[in-house]
Amino acid sequence: MGMMDRTRFEALAEAFGGRIDLWPDAEREAAWRFVAEQGETARALLADAASLDEQLQELRPPQPSAALRQAILDAAPRLRAGRSxxxxxxxxxxxxxxxxxxxxxxxxxxxxxxxxxxxxxxxxxxxxxxxxxxxxxxxxxxxxxxxxxx
Amino acid sequence: MKSQGGDPDEELVVRVGRGDPAAIQALMARKLPRMLQLARRMLDDAIEAEDVTQELFLRAWKQAPSWQPGVARFDTWLHRVAVNLCYDRLRRRRETLMAEPPEQADLGPAPDRGLQARDTGRRVEAALAALPDRQREAVVLCHYQELSNIDAAALMSVSVEALESLLSRARRALRAALADMRE
Structure with a gap:
């Protein structure tokens, strides 16, 4: 795994956000090395990306309605013959x-x-x-x- | 395509295929919120999202008895079908808009779209909905569904580089749309 420069680190933060554990597998190790070497610069880039992540997380997951749950269950496979x-x-x-x-x-x-x-x-x-x-x-x-x- | 690293849903799907009620309940509990979220983010419409999710589960139930363990991950299959169903809806929506042009410029399904939404969630929802479909799909798959870049790229039939480009453009647009809310 080669070295990661600032341009690449910034591009990854811009695309995948502020959590390196959610970045592409193949680039994580180099990214962590960049953080270790560049300290403050890296942390500032991650924090900037993370602020958008936090805004996106403000969108709460929708709750399935009772009617949807029931419709799905009603259509589910039924127990096969053989177990009476x-x-x-x-x-x-x-x-x-x-x-x-x-x-x-x-x-x-x-x-x-x-x-x-x-x-x-x-x-x-x-x-x-x-x-x-x-x-x-x-x-x-x-x-x-x-x-x-x- | 062989599944990689085993499929955590495999055993459950096989049991669903046999009609095991506990497995049906468990699979629904595991997948329903996640797939509803995907549909909601893609379509920005609560009713259409529930319709698509219901159709998705109908297909999953039909598929379960003939599910081939080890061939593909069930979650990947589910995402693929869900995304396709969402695109069908989006296509139909566009066709309807072309056949019957709206009298007003904004006929989006969300009642308060275009207005100055007060809560952050609504603002984010509106910003997401304003993205081009493919950019929105990339954000939904990677950010909300937390798929790996490889899985998301495969689902979207694009290279990982193209996925990264879609994500970058999407996040730049979202950042600009939400800039006034940042501290």
């Missing part, structure tokens, strides 16, 4: 995933042993699930996320 309400109820009740799977299998076995047909078994399972399709709006699911436990 029954599954979430079982795991949410404190059962481990393995035990929940065993219980779900028990439901299946029971349905098979008592039901007359595979269709009836599927119907029983679907009734306990989310129709194997979309869930309701994301916010209605609450804060418990059993999906991530799997």
């Amino acid at each position: 309400r029954l599954w979430r109820w079982l795991t949410g009740a404190g059962l481990g995933a393995g035990l929940a799977a065993a219980c779900a299998a028990g439901v299946l076995a029971g349905a098979v042993s008592t039901g007359p047909s595979a269709d009836a078994t599927a119907d029983a399972l679907m009734a306990a699930s989310d129709d194997g399709a979309a869930l309701g709006p994301v916010e209605s699911l609450g804060s418990v996320d059993t999906e991530s436990n799997s």
Whole structure:
């Protein structure tokens, strides 16, 4: 990395502002060396650039409206099939995933042993699930996320 | 284009693609204020900025299930789509103004534009809005979004030297516009 002269230092401050840590990676080291060597001159240039930075920071970030948040959530992907309400109820009740799977299998076995047909078994399972399709709006699911436990 | 240094959003995006509600909430919390800010600064219009941000998230939700980890950074992709959406709006705005010339010289969306705004924030907003689009984009990406010069230049499809030139001109114009407010 070569030396940085005043012209280059000034140009960088003018373009990127008064914080060297926000300057281009490739030039930061030389810039810090310039500060070490030129002290007051460098600090004056940085302070001048920083005064504009401060003015720009007076612009407060906009706050997203509740309507925007809701519209975005309403359009979000829905939970895929394969994790039914029954599954979430079982795991949410404190059962481990393995035990929940065993219980779900028990439901299946029971349905098979008592039901007359595979269709009836599927119907029983679907009734306990989310129709194997979309869930309701994301916010209605609450804060418990059993999906991530799997 | 391979992502560099890993993508901090990658795991979250994959979970969003599976429809994980917690991931959806987390990704929205992480990105919404930042992307709304970008749209607001680019468009200087609160309603249009919310429209663009909503459209941006619709696209993100659609993209998430087929997101390819390791190919590109999600934040870069999001910025690219957001900037493109903003330019679509700006183009449409110009076309409307050309097709239906305003009766008054200033029909900017901000209600107090052109007036002597009292608060600094409004003055800065007006000064930003008065910049040429590309200069404003450079300031928004580098100053407000804090993208690196390399990322911002790539997003704008310009060289890092051209980006630096845009930033310099923009900051000179902003400095002149806000000179009376400096101590």
